[in-house]
Every structure is written in structure tokens, then in C-alpha cells.
Amino acid sequence: MIPWLNSNFRHFKPTAAIAINATRHMNKIERRKLFSPDIEPMRTAEGRWFEAIVYEMFLDISKKSDTIKYLAMKxxxxxxxxxxVKIGQNGLFYSKYGDITIRGNGQDLAEFDMLLVDSDNHVAFAEVVTSPSDLREFEVEIAYKKKLLGYLYGQKITPFLLVSSFDLSNYTVVKRLTKDKTNAIIHTSSCEQIKSLVKHYRPRIIYNLPENHPKLIRATEIPMKNPFDYKRYHDEVKNRLFTDINRGQGKIHPAITDQTGELVKKVLYGGLFPPAVKAICDTWGMTVRGKTITPEDFPKLYSKAVIATDMPGYELIIYLRSKQKKEYHKMIQMKDGHFKFERPTPPKVGFFLWLESIQPTLGARITMQVLDAFTIRERSRE
Structure with a gap:
């Protein structure tokens, strides 16, 4: 499929019919924003639209090529x-918007713009981009998705398609991806060119639904080859890290090399008892929107704190459960060591439910050991 797409896709361009039909995947508000003079919401709507255009193109292309065996509905x-979303969910799911996601203990681990099965029965995935800003941390994300699909579907090779509305050829990250022959890099028409096709389109829009499409299947019907118990994999990594921390070695950065351990995106070490919260406030400090959180302020503003690290880099995070609003404040560690508010974690995501299930288990001593093991800067020993 990959060589065929690399050599043939340049002949496929979105038509006015495909572009208009793609709007069936958008709600009325998103459609209105497509030609909005307000740039930010227009670009967001444009990204959603272009993703739908690429899907509509593949609905057409898959009928013409035996290299594509199945295309997942979306x-x-x-x-x-x-x-x-529920805690304990593992595997493939559709979001309420019809997006394809893989969840681990209810947490969204990966979202796929498209899922396909090629003629060799490899499960492949696609990413659709409309802006160079979409390429930040892109390689890490693609590598993770390849590992995740490779494990779930028991395949050594996971083909990947990158479809863009702008020329990617000069970007370093894309040059590296191009060297991997299991990847296809596809540049189609720009969003401005596609808009020019439909700008003066006046006839009544009739959506062509893919009824009885010979290759369209539910993503959830693609059979997985390996079991997927994400919470167990998470706890195995967490327990190993606690063992290393308890040895009192100071800073640690162990390589997680087992196949299931590499799928763990974040380790949640536990909730903090009040003395542990006080120790962090006194030693490292926490600020939310410019306001310093003191040990006295904490119980007025927050009901809980959970300490975690992002993987595989072990970047420290503290999640604070707000009393004012049903959300967690994600606190990231700055270069000087203190923790600063980055963004809220809303209640509608599965990760929020996981955080809600965590109770206080960590006292001041073990909490400071965790921080000493992973913190960016060494704290003063005065």
C-alpha cells in the first residue's frame, strides 16, 4: 500500500463534490466558521474539514485499489x-464526535485521523496536518502510535501515512520520516485551493453517503492479537520505579524496555497527604495564574493533589483537584524547580476519572524522594 500511495496519490486531488461532501462530518457551527474572518476559529474548522476531505478521498481511492483492504468508519x-468514557476501558473506541481512539483504563492514549488495513493485513494509520505547528513533538507521537498498534495487532511493521495541505518536504522531521519505507508522505491541495472550488457553489448540497461501501468497516471490528490491560502495565512500571526510588539512589532515569511498559504514557504515583503538600509548597513552590499557593491556601482551593511523571522523559507533574470547579489543575515543573499551572484537565475526559479514583497514599518522606528522583534542579541543602 505504501509504495502504491507514494507513486499514485499525487494524481488524486479533492474535487468540489468531495469537499462539499466532507462538510457532513462537521456541525453547523464548524461549517459557518470555515469562511469566518476570525482567523483562529477559521483555522480550527479548516483543520477539521481537511481531515474529513482526506477521509472522503480515501473512501473513493479504496474502491480503486486492491492495496487497501479495509478503511475504518469515522x-x-x-x-x-x-x-x-469510563474508567477501566481498554482498546479501540469511537468518541462522541466519531473520532477513532485507543483508551487505556479510560484514558485516551492515541487518536487516529484514519485507520486502514492493507492487502498484507497490516493495520495502518494516517495523520492529517494543515499547519507546521502540528509537527511539534510529531516524531514521538508517531513512534508511540506505531508501538501501540504494533503491540495490539501483533505486527512488526505498522505503515503510516502523513497527509498535508502544504508542502512538507523541507521540514527536518518529515525528511527523517521519509527515510522509513513504511511511511508515505502525501501533499495534496492547499485549503485555499479547495475553498476556491466551493466558494461560489450554489446548488442544493446533496450528501453522498457511503452505503454498502465494499471496504468500509467499524474500527472496533479489527481483531486485536494481544490482550490489553493498561492499568496492570501502568502499575508494573510504577512498582518498579518505587523500588528504585526506595533504594535511595537519588536521581534515576531507568529505561523501560519491556513491550507493555513502553506503552505507558504517564505514571501516577499516588495522592498526597497534607504534610506532603506542605513539603512541596515549602521546598519547591507552586503558582497558579501568578498566585503562589501556600500550605495555608491549599485546603481552601484544592481537595487533592496527585503526583505523576510523563513518560518516557520522567517530567514531573502535579495534578490539583479544584474546589471551585470540577477540574484538575495540571502543574508542570519549571527550570528553576517550582511547579507552575499549565492547563486544566476537564471532567469529560477519561483521565479525569482516573485521577478521581486515586486516594492519598504518599507521605512527605516518600513524596520528596519521588521529587528528588526526577526533578529538574537540585534543591538547596541549606
Whole structure:
């Protein structure tokens, strides 16, 4: 499939019919924003639209090529009912918007713009980009998705398609991806060119639904080859790290090399008892929107704190459960060692439910050991 797409896709360009049909995957507000003079919401709507255009193109292309065996439904074609996020969910799910996601203990681990099965029965995935800003941390994300699909579907090779509305050829990250022959890099028409096709389109829009499409399947029907118990994999990594921390070695950065351990995106060490919160405030400091959080302020503003590290880099995070609003404040560690508010974690995501399930288990001593093991800067020993 990859060589065929690399050599043939340049002949495929979105038509006015495809571009208009793609709007069936957008809600009325998103459609209105497509030609908005307000740049930011327009670009967001444009990204959603272009992703739908690429899907509509593949609905057409897959009928013409034996190299594509199946294409997973998405957007307006995604099947109902769609399961609400729940703790304990593992595997493939459709979001309420029809997006394809893989969840681990309810947490969204990866979202796929498209999922396909090629003629060799490899599960492949696609990413659709409309802006160079989408390329930040892109390689890490692609490598993780390849590992995740490789494990779930028991495949050594996971083909990847990158489809863009702008020329990617001069970007270093894309040059590296191009060297991997299991990747296809595809540049199609720009969003401005596609808009010019439909700007003066006046006839009544009739959506062509893919009824009885010979290759369209539910993403959830693609059979997984390996079991997927994400919470167990998480706890195995967490327990190993606690063992290393308890040895009192100071800073640690162990390589996680087992296949299931490499799938763990974040380690949640536990909730903090009040003395542990005080120790962090006194030693490192925490600020939210410019306001310093003191040990006296904490119980007035927050009901809980959970300490975690992002993987594989072991960047420290503290999640604070707000009392004012149903959300967690994500606190990241700055270069000087203190923790600063980055963004809220809303209640509608599965990760919020996981955080809610965590109770205080860590006292001041073990909490400071965790921080000493992973912190950016050594604290003063005065």
C-alpha cells in the first residue's frame, strides 16, 4: 500500500463534490466558521474539514485499489451507540464526535485521523496536518502510535501515512520520516485551493453517503492479537520505579524496555497527604495564574493533589483537584524547580476519572524522594 500511495496519490486531488461532501462530518457551527474572518476559529474548522476531505478521498481511492483492504468508519459514518468514557476501558473506541481512539483504563492514549488495513493485513494509520505547528513533538507521537498498534495487532511493521495541505518536504522531521519505507508522505491541495472550488457553489448540497461501501468497516471490528490491560502495565512500571526510588539512589532515569511498559504514557504515583503538600509548597513552590499557593491556601482551593511523571522523559507533574470547579489543575515543573499551572484537565475526559479514583497514599518522606528522583534542579541543602 505504501509504495502504491507514494507513486499514485499525487494524481488524486479533492474535487468540489468531495469537499462539499466532507462538510457532513462537521456541525453547523464548524461549517459557518470555515469562511469566518476570525482567523483562529477559521483555522480550527479548516483543520477539521481537511481531515474529513482526506477521509472522503480515501473512501473513493479504496474502491480503486486492491492495496487497501479495509478503511475504518469515522465522523458521520461512525456507528452508534458510542460508549461514554469510563474508567477501566481498554482498546479501540469511537468518541462522541466519531473520532477513532485507543483508551487505556479510560484514558485516551492515541487518536487516529484514519485507520486502514492493507492487502498484507497490516493495520495502518494516517495523520492529517494543515499547519507546521502540528509537527511539534510529531516524531514521538508517531513512534508511540506505531508501538501501540504494533503491540495490539501483533505486527512488526505498522505503515503510516502523513497527509498535508502544504508542502512538507523541507521540514527536518518529515525528511527523517521519509527515510522509513513504511511511511508515505502525501501533499495534496492547499485549503485555499479547495475553498476556491466551493466558494461560489450554489446548488442544493446533496450528501453522498457511503452505503454498502465494499471496504468500509467499524474500527472496533479489527481483531486485536494481544490482550490489553493498561492499568496492570501502568502499575508494573510504577512498582518498579518505587523500588528504585526506595533504594535511595537519588536521581534515576531507568529505561523501560519491556513491550507493555513502553506503552505507558504517564505514571501516577499516588495522592498526597497534607504534610506532603506542605513539603512541596515549602521546598519547591507552586503558582497558579501568578498566585503562589501556600500550605495555608491549599485546603481552601484544592481537595487533592496527585503526583505523576510523563513518560518516557520522567517530567514531573502535579495534578490539583479544584474546589471551585470540577477540574484538575495540571502543574508542570519549571527550570528553576517550582511547579507552575499549565492547563486544566476537564471532567469529560477519561483521565479525569482516573485521577478521581486515586486516594492519598504518599507521605512527605516518600513524596520528596519521588521529587528528588526526577526533578529538574537540585534543591538547596541549606
Amino acid at each position: 465522523g458521520a459514518d461512525a456507528p452508534d451507540p458510542r460508549e461514554n
